[in-house]
Amino acid sequence: MKKLLFIFPHPDDESFACAGTMSKYSEAGHEIYHVCATSGDKGKCGPFNITCKKELASFRENELKKATDCTGVTELILYRFPDGGLSAMNRETLVEKLRETIIKVLPDVVITFPPDGVTGHNDHITLSEATKQAVVESEQWLKPHEWCDLYYVSIPHYYDHCTDHAPSATYPITGKIDISSQTDRKGQAIQAHKSQEYSVNRAYPGILEGDFRVIKPYEYYTLIRSKGVEITPIAVEPVPVFDFFTV
Numbered sequence: 001m002k003k004l005l006f007i008f009p010h011p012d013d014e015s016f017a018c019a020g021t022m023s024k025y026s027e028a029g030h031e032i033y034h035v036c037a038t039s040g041d042k043g044k045c046g047p048f049n050i051t052c053k054k055e056l057a058s059f060r061e062n063e064l065k066k067a068t069d070c071t072g073v074t075e076l077i078l079y080r081f082p083d084g085g086l087s088a089m090n091r092e093t094l095v096e097k098l099r100e101t102i103i104k105v106l107p108d109v110v111i112t113f114p115p116d117g118v119t120g121h122n123d124h125i126t127l128s129e130a131t132k133q134a135v136v137e138s139e140q141w142l143k144p145h146e147w148c149d150l151y152y153v154s155i156p157h158y159y160d161h162c163t164d165h166a167p168s169a170t171y172p173i174t175g176k177i178d179i180s181s182q183t184d185r186k187g188q189a190i191q192a193h194k195s196q197e198y199s200v201n202r203a204y205p206g207i208l209e210g211d212f213r214v215i216k217p218y219e220y221y222t223l224i225r226s227k228g229v230e231i232t233p234i235a236v237e238p239v240p241v242f243d244f245f246t247v
């Protein structure tokens with residue numbers, strides 16, 4: 001049994017990026033930990049009549065819990081930092097919180113967004129940088145056999161539908177995970193985020209109506225640090241299929 005720690009800023013990031021991977025590894029008996037750094041209280045509220053930020057935060061936390069039930073998350077860890085405010089936070093406070101989580105969970109693998117944030121969102125970029133720093137710092141506290149591997153997750157098919165969010169160059173991708181048996185789980189996880197109908201309909205059209213054909217059979221990763229060693233990623237074409245624990 002291994003432990004995977006996913007770190008994202010908003011409820012729905014995890015479902016868009018890697019709900020299939022979460023489901024696959026939980027089905028295989030591994031433990032899945034998911035940090036959500038904010039409660040998404042700056043998001044849209046979709047078809048629901050939600051007028052205050054506090055109510056939206058708790059509504060989105062409930063949606064996230066439904067999504068994590070779909071993907072078999074072992075523990076959901078909510079930081080409840082301000083949505084849209086991660087870059088304005090004291091960086092050391094953010095890194096320290098992440099480092100504490102890493103030291104407590106002792107994950108084999110940590111996964112977060114790449115430095116381009118996939119969508120360019122400031123929270124995504126800030127949390128990517130802070131997570132990398134926290135992984136590096138955690139090595140000073142842990143024994144070498146406890147050090148984790150750090151991967152970035154990209155969503156290349158996101159730009160099929162959201163071309164205006166595409167970065168000038170996508171982060172190099174070094175491997176993909178086959179989630180063809182988990183596409184229904186991923187669809188159900190995305191469906192849980194009903195208040196985000198605008199984003200869901202843009203990135204994954206059809207899902208809210210129960211049509212999961214838009215979900216691709218792979219999720220995409222880049223290994224950037226392994227057992228204390230920094231790795232310069234080089235994009236490989238075609239992207240090879242891999243498994244976190246057999247590379």
Ligand SMILES: [Zn+2]
Pocket residue numbers: 009010013121124
């Ligand atoms: Zn997000």
